[in-house]
Amino acid sequence: MNVELERRNKLFFPDAGLTKGDLADYYQRIAPLMLAHLKDRPVTLHRFPDGIDGIHFIQKSVEDHYPDWLARVTVAKEDGEMIQPLVDSADALVYLVGQGAIAFHVTPSRYDKPGHPDRLIFDLDPADDAEDFSPVIAAARAVRDALEAVDLTSFVMTTGSSGLHVTVPLDRSTEFETVRDFAAAIAERVASAHPDEFTTAHAKNRRQGRLYLDIRRNAVNQTAIAPYSVRPKPGAPIATPLEWDELSDLDIGPQRFHLGNIFRRLAQRDCPWAKIARHGQSAQRAFERMNAAD
DSSP, X not given: OOOOOSOTTOEEETTTTEEHHHHHHHHHHHHHHHHHHHTTOOEEXXXXXXXXXXXXXXXXXXXXXXXXXXXXXXXXXXXXXXXEEOOOSHHHHHHHHHTTEEEEEEOSSOTTSTTSOSEEEEEEOOGGGOSOOHHHHHHHHHHHHHHHTTTOOXXXXXXXXXXXXXXXXXXXXXXXXXXXXXXXXXXXXXXXXXXXXXXXXXXXXXXTTOEEEEOTTOSTTOOEEOTTOBOSSTTOBBOEEEOXXXXXXXTOOTTSOBTTTHHHHHHHSOOTXXXXXXXXXXXXXXXXXXXXXX
């Protein structure tokens, strides 16, 4: 199927001269890598019908005019249920770009077991929008080390916005409540070891300039930016999976990769998250190991 894209020449990123068509072409080309991270996950869209300088809104539910071929799933919510899109093809990505979607956010669980995540996510952003990125890198390494201490493998990604995500692939054997409690325990352990640098305090007035170790993505119907999603910011930065050793690169930052250089990067190295799904691990067993060691 070839999706017809209307108004391909509409500017979506005026600073970079990038159009809706450029964005659609990117998603068409990146689909073989990106779809693995979207598969079976309800998608939340961040839509900008007139580009990043225009109105924008978050959309979870499928609109009535969406074509029948676009996959969808019924998702439970507090006051009932809603129907959300599933993105299972390059055509679906291109169609949604045609609806003004720039960023794609996904749940940490798949729709068939919504209460059992296969991703645990630590969201690490600079304290108070500080320009120095080194505390974010230090936090990511500290979280990785705490996870390794309980025999968990983790992966790291730029968010394309302001920080990094540290992600643990899970085997879906553990429910969200336990996963979240485990994530909180890891965050507390890291904050206790580095009390002047990191905090688990959600309230900004309690952080005192320290970087917040955010675990709030780990809940039913919460979302995180999908790997290889473009972000609605100048230059069209992209959430990009990294190798851990890339954090030593002096040029690394949350918006290091963008529409202008992402395919040059991928021509030089394979996607560091290409086999992430093969590393599913038990959060419950890791939690037990942690508690036994304490």
